[in-house]
Amino acid sequence: MNYRQLEAFRALMETGTVTAASQLLSISQPSLSTHIANLEHELQLSLFHRRGGRLVPTAESQLLLAEVDHVVKGMARLRRLATDVRSLQSGRVSIAAYPAVAAMLPGFAVEFAARHDRALLDLQVHDSLRNAELAATRQVDVAFTAMPIGDSAVVCELLSRVSSVCILPKGHRLASADIVTPQDLRDEPFIALGREDGSRQAVERVLGQHGIDLDVRFETTRSETACGLVAAGGGIAIIDPFCASAWADRIDVRPFEANVPSDVYIVRSRQEEPSLLLQAFVEDLRVRLTST
Structure with a gap:
């Protein structure tokens, strides 16, 4: 038997x-008569009697009606859901992001949800290694990390590569500069990311090539903490543009002349193919990250 x-x-x-x-x-x-005849044939039951030119349901029809009604309504819901899925309106996407990317995710996620109004987004924030673990064990659909992950259980791809920026307290002397150079950092109080951070090592390497020693006053493992320290007047910092954009109303953000890359990698389980909704989320985020 079939739905018709x-x-x-x-x-x-x-x-x-x-x-x-x-x-x-x-x-x-x-x-319609053919559908009824075929259904009677498949069920091997008489469903209607003809009386005076009318079709009268048999007792068996009355017994079947409730279950058929349930099936038909369920199929109708399934068809509506399939339509929503094809049009990227329904579905659930669970995301784990490291803090720098997570700082700009709320605004992006709200815009994405407005375009996909029956989608559910689950946003989690952890460090990169924890995010990769969640993706590998299929606890999230996708994870974003600041580094490549060498785990055979996951697929890891570079999603975005952009240059780090210089962040300054409001009204700082360098705030009006078109671009901040390594020489501009000489004798400036500096807020550095943790020593294990790739961008910290890149900054030190660039400044070392220019003969400049950092005057490090604060160290932190989180870009958003660096932004807070800068906003409070603690010094200047070189961080990813994603977190910097989320703090743009409280700090000044300027391009940095030297190339200090900020990478975002996408990580997902090798055992699962991404849904259409997840593919749309990732592509939209790729565009947002590269335009930040």
Whole structure:
């Protein structure tokens, strides 16, 4: 049996006549009669008796009606859901991001949800290694890390590579500069990221090439903490543009002349293919990151 046969049976039970049922379903009367005949054949039951030109349901039809109604309504819901999934309106996406990317995710996620109004987004924030673990064990659909992950259980790809920026307290002397150079950092109080951070090592390497020693006053493992220290007047810092953009109303953000890359890697389980909604999320985020 198929959905059309069950739909025809339900319509005929509701309306009582072939004419009304066929009009309800927008099909011809012969088509409706064929659906009923085929259903009776497959079930090996008589579902209707003809009396005085009308079809009268058998007792067996009354027994089947509730279950058929449940199936038809369920199929209708399934079709609506399939339509929503194809149009990227429904679905659930669980994301784990490291703090720098997470700082700009709320605004992006709200915009994405407005375009996909029946989608559910689950946003988690952890360090890069924890994010990779969650993706490998399929506890999240996708993870974003600041470094490549060498784990055979995951697929890891570079999503975005952009240059780090210089962040300064509001009104700082360098705030009006078109671009901050390594020489500009000489004797400036500096807020450094943790010694294990790749960008920290890149900054030290660049400044070392220019003969400049950092005057480090604060160290932190989080870009958003660096932004808070800068906003409080603790010094200047070189960080990723993602977190910097989230703090742009409280600090000044300027380009940095030397190339200090800020990488974002996407990590997902090798055992699962991404859903259409997840693919749309990742592509939209790729565009946002590269335009930050």
